[in-house]
Amino acid sequence: MRNRSFAVGAGLVCFVAVVACLAGLLAPFDPMRSNFRLRLAPPSAAHWFGTDHFGRDLFSRVLYGGRVSLEIGFFVVVVTGVAGTLIGALAGYFRALDNPLMRLMDALMAFPAILLAIVVSAVLGASVVNVVLALAVATTPHTARIVRGSVLVVREMEYVEAARALGAGDLRLLFGHVLVNALAPLIVRLSYVFAIAILAEAVLSYIGVGPPPPTPTFGNIIAGGRDFMNTAPWVMIFPGLAIVVSVLGLNLLGDGLRDVLDPRGVRT
């Protein structure tokens, strides 16, 4: 079961990633090109997913949207990874920093993540970069806590004491020995963060604080079509399915990674 999970997950994710990267080659139409005589056309041989209210080919938009959504997810992972690791490591290793940093993380975690993301997005304004920042703010506290947990465990271990006795400086210890241990749960967490980011970006777009048009993302294609839900449901259905496939792949990947890297680990 475990290997299967990893394999299927990795496979789905690779499929989605490859399709997104090759969007330029695979898309039959220009995703921005409007054709106002062919608005809201149902799926057909020419337009596999139908068209939206600009007359733009939905299949092409979903492909390009995948690229942007995955980009957003990827950068959220990077920012959260860096910030969460930094904060968690500092908090776990230097006792003096633990309390203030963790109280701040607790305070941020007291707000439902999506609400936090919406607030940050409203503050910064709608753009791809700002959405990445907003989602990173929402996911970093938990990541930091996971890293801190690992660091705490390892800090007290004997080989660390031994290394210190041999004269290794704090920072070298931190990065050389302690963090390596935190890597496993961090990687697992980050794969879930990727999934969360894709889902959350869709929510932000729906509320109206996500990446603005005309750049397509999974979320804002759904949001743009919601006025026409009753007569042209395909505008909403296909990007939603695309989200499900991407996130399912990422969740499977996360499960598989967890089974491989961190089966007994910090699990939340």
Place this chain on the structure above:
Amino acid sequence: MLRFLARRLLASVPVLALVSLLSFGVIWLVPGDPAAAFLDASATPAQLARIRHQLGLDQPFYLQMVSWYERILHGDLGQSILLNRGVAQALWERLPVTLSLAGLALVFAVLLGTTAGLLAAMRHGSWADQSITVLALLGLSVPDFWLGLVLIFAFAVGLGWFPAGGYVPMGQSFWGWWHSIALPAFALAVVQVGFIARMTRSAMLEVLHQDFIRTADAKGLPWSVVVARHGLPNALVPILTVTGIIAGGLLGGAVVIEQVFSLPGIGRLIIDAILSRDFPVIQGGLLFVAVVYLAVNLVVDVLYAVVDPRVRL
């Protein structure tokens, strides 16, 4: 026990202080203000400035902060700018909606999730187990608002079994209430069902492989009794852990579901306040949600300590 509680409460104080600072500070960071909501599209800067002055928005920031904290410490969350009533009253009026939504979703999630997880664990390895696992994962992968839209399209517009929006209070009509809340609660629950099912399954699997289970089984007890009396209670502990997290997930998910189904709950109150810049509601609402979340986690921690004495160190 009391010392544990006291310690936890004390630890919450700095967090609460930070939470209140964040809740208040948001309005300083967010561009724009509620004056625009009072006027239509071609409002001139002069008209906007006038409304701003009437609303007291041109006061210096630190003064506003001081008076806010003064009010908070007296339990007064202030007056909404756009809703014609106190913030506390607005929250109070909307609480039943969000509670109904989150509560019913929790019930759905726990019932469906634990049943599915148990079934999967007990038939470990069979196709039932595999399909339940996949379905659970699928549930986790679906965007809840999208599911809500699909459900509206299928069951409300298509089949007409449920209304497409709006909330009917339980006091007014039980069936009306049920009708208006069933679909959104289900949409909200789906993500959590997956989560709980997986947790239950793995917790049960762990427990079922332990020695004392084998002993009970060897004693000749029927399998169902073994599971019920020995297996389940032990699996409850990790499920309890998860409840705290689920509370956060439900609160967050409720925010969006309320939007999709036009339910006048707390989530929608806060979102509308953010979009229209109703500052007192944003501040009071964020503070309220955070306090509730912290309180729920405190309760879960206490329950956890009751169930598992090792925690009370």
Place this chain on the structure above:
Amino acid sequence: MAKWTRRGLLRTGSGLAALGVAPALAQTETPRRGGDVIVAIAQAPPSIDAHLTSASAARDITLHLYETLYARDENGAPVPDLAQGVKVSGDGLSYAFALRSGVKFHNGKTMGPQDVVASIERYRKVGASANLLDAVDTVQATGDSEVTIKLNKVQSTFIDNLSSPRAPIAIYPAEEAAKPVKDFSFIGTGPFKFVEYAPDSHVKLARFADYVPNPNYSKRDGFAGRKEVFVDSATFRFMPEAGARLAALRTGETHIVETVDGPSAKQLQSEAAYKVFKVLPFYLQVAKFNHAQAPCGDVNFRRAVAAALNMEETMAIAFPDIYELNGGWVFGNSPYYTKAGLELYNLADPAKAKALLQKSSYKGETLTFIVDNTREDMDTATDIKEQLGQIGIKIDVKVSDWPTVSKIGFTPNGWHFWTHGFGIEPYEGPATVMSVWVNGISMLKDDPEIDRMFADYTGEMDQGKRREIFARFQTHMYENAVAMQLGNYGLFQVTTAKLKNFVPYRIPRLWGVWLES
């Protein structure tokens, strides 16, 4: 101004009877009394104190609760409502309003001149559009049923302002007007009275039993006329989700949906259970330039942009099935409508545009198009961006929510283009349309010619001459491409077929209608 003397009143009021216009209801059926009519509107009002807000969601409700001295008729012209008529002094500086008698407030009090004085003074203090009364010097009760307003300068648009439905100068009881704003009880003279207000859910009104419809009219007429209520109560439900509004219509939880998208309206049209109304024109879609930011200060650049655009494409995408290509700065049914300058409307001539662009100071830099996050406005901006991209103008669309956009849009920095709809302005008439461009408010740079034309207009008491001034204004707008009028659009309103005698207007009017069982 001859229209609004006592002579004018006799013409409008009793003239209708003289014309033998049939009484309001004998058209087809007898009205059925009773029932609660439910309207689904897209937004919750920020307040239902009419003075405080010009938000259109508030008007949906306040114009059922309150009335004004003068109100707009079906064509948007001001006619008496709470006033009987007006006598204007020869120098145009003194207006003596004769008030109707026997008008009751919802709390039983009879309306008198003190209430009018108090209400107008309150509006001058807290009114959202207090500038409407800028020319007012004094307001006084000058008789048992007369109020005289003295102006400090001649203003041809004074009655227009008094009757503006935007943030109506509603007449309140003097005691309520004297209370602090937050203690105000929603008491007026309108055909409905206030019952309850659940923000974020609904407002409920009930028929005011002691309401006496204006005896000077025999029919419904805009916001004035004969307002007879047949239903028992009215509920306004706030439903921001378009899909939810439609679904509520289908399940019978609402009788009227204030606005429905084109494709759904088309579908509903074929169903006998519903009536679909195409309310057109209702708005103008305007794209503004920020003249304070280069290259928008350069008239050749602006002309190039205006020449390039195929406005039909933009309107068709943003407002499917509910647009009209009409470049006038007032609506076609206005007495001031003119074709002056319209030969420059909707040129869709990329060649000409490129030539003008060459002459301009545009050097290929990326320009900022700010827009709010409603689908229609975002789509307008997106399509314009694409079209202008074809002639080499690079644009970045920046979407923000309304509070942010409306803040940026009135500052000289951070934007080059901004688009949104103008609804109430073209409805109210040329003065309101022009006032938006006076003192450079909307384009961030003074245009002395517009300022002069506006001053001339408001000082000119002869309607014919005012028409000429407006024609010059419209020509100026086009020749200088001050801003672009992209076209008219409207909205689809849908009601259940059980609702009878409904005629759409600036707001869904709930007097004169009834519900079949």
